[in-house]
Amino acid sequence: MKKINLLLFSVFLLSFQICFSQGSPDYNGGFKVKFNEDGSKYLRVISWGQFQATYNDDVPDTESSTSFNVRRARVLLLSQINKKFLLVTHFGLNSLNASNLSPVGKSDSNHLFLHSIWGQWNLNDNHTVGGGLHYWNGISRLNNQSTLNLMTLDNNRQSWSTLGLSxxxxxxxxxxxxxxFNKFKYQVAINDASTNGLDLRDPELGGAAVYGGKRVLGSKDAGHSFAGYFEYNFLDQESNTLPYKVGTYLGTKKVFNIGAGFFSHPSGSVSANTSGDLVAEDVSIIAVDAFYDAPLGEDGSAITAYATYQSNDYGKNYLYSAYGTGSMLYTHVGYVIAGDTKKTRFQPYVSYGSNSYDAVDDNRNVFGLGTNMFMSGHNSKLTLEYKNQKFGSNTTGTVTLQAMIYL
Structure with a gap:
């Protein structure tokens, strides 16, 4: 049966190569409605979809090893009628599959939800303030990653370090x-922490911390979080009009940045001592990282490299899903093979992450090996990736093919 599924997966790969081999027309900035002649007043619409087929070698005997998934379906709107302010609206859905489909499309998984809605006001040409449901995160580049131009199949999961918790x-x-300030860029934020996070556990006597400080203790002491990310651009300057960090430029820029960031949530976690008294614990995450992307010559070849070290403190012996008090080391490297930049291009890559947790002796080690096939840059591409994750006695291997169109 597994051989049959592998054959079907191969046919699926071939069919996508045939369907998308022609690529898309030149992007030219996408769809933009101009409200004046010079285009300074506009509405820009960006949409993208990511569609996956996955082979998983660790499933029950009664389950199929091959599954299909709409990884992301998103729409982003940028609205500007004056150079002094900008409105960003982002909505969509994630990870729609056979297990969470609804017969009539009414389940939570089927609903488009608001990812972001914020306004930003330019104080001058270099400094901006804003507010709303925003993505100006702290910690690291990967915690501010765009999903439009990832180099790997997806972001390193442990780098989205507060997702669903706060x-x-x-x-x-x-x-x-x-x-x-010239080559130095910064972003800082003060936020309301979420009351209804993923971690709905109650503290146990003498047990580990749970991320539920605001829910359990109230908002007076645990209501706010603080975040920041700071970077220095040594070579070409990256745009910071929007928070979305580019995964790979495919050699169109020469970028070398170093960065550092933090996330702090006072009393974000809570534990119970042996007497049953609740003890507030501060959540503190800090990271340093470096990003390099550059052409390697005139032949279209290019390199992308990234590395980060992150220290995570979610409270005493905290461990929940991908999150845990401890440390993380992550890196990835990709190489764009030489060729005509106007034709199909390939970018093999490798990634590795190691996560240690105070609560257990074992590390979570994740290895990835893949390649991107760009038919029209990031606007039309295929990604094929093998990922192996080992944590304790559990080892999982997956092969995923993703097709993406971004307009």
């Missing part, structure tokens, strides 16, 4: 300020 899918409600 925010709504990586976005907080709050206020932010961002800007630059």
């Amino acid at each position: 925010d709504q899918f990586g976005r907080h409600i709050g206020v932010f300020m961002k800007g630059k």
Whole structure:
């Protein structure tokens, strides 16, 4: 049966190569409605879809090893009628599959939800303030990653370090300020922490911390979180008009950045001592990282490299899903093979992450090996990736093919 599924997976790969081999027309900025002649007043619409087929070698005997998934379906709107302010609206859904489909499309999984809605006001050419449900996160580049131009199949899961714990899918409600001083860029935010996070556990006597400080203790002491990310751009300057960090430029820029960031949620976690008294514990995450992307010559070849070290403190012996008190080391490297930049291009890559947790002796080690096939840059591409994850006695291997169109 597994051989049959592998054959079907191969046929699926071939069919996508045939269907999308022609690529899409030149992007030219996408769909933009201009309200004046010079285009300074506009509404820009960006949409993208990511469609996956996955082979998993660790499923029950009664389950199929091959599954299909709409990984992301999103729409992003940028609205500007004056150079002094900008409105960003982002909605969509994630990970729609056979297990969470609804017969009549009414389940939570089928609903489009608001990822972001924020306004930002330019104080001058270099500094901006704003507020709303926003994505101006702290910690690291990967915690501010765009899903439009990832180099790997997906973001390193442990780098979205507060997703669902203190925010709504990586976005907080709050206020932010961002800007630059020459080559130095910054972004800082003060946010309301979510009351209804993923971690709904109650503290146990003498047990580990749970991320439920605001829910259990109230909002007076545990209501707010603070975040920031700071980077220095040594070579070409990256845009910071929007928070979305580019995964790979495919050699169109020469970028070398170093960065550092933090996330702090006072009393964000709570534990219970042996007497039954509740003890508030501060959540503190800090990271340093480096990003390099550059062409390697005139032949179209290019390299992308990234590395980060992150220290996570969610409270005493905290461990929940992908999150845990401890440390993380993550890196990835990709190489764009030389060729005509106007034709199909390939980018093999490798990634590795190691996560240690105070609560257990075992590390979570994740290895990825894949390749991107760009038919029209990031606007039309295929990604094929093998991922192996080992944590304790559990080892899982998956092969995933993803087709993406972004307009």
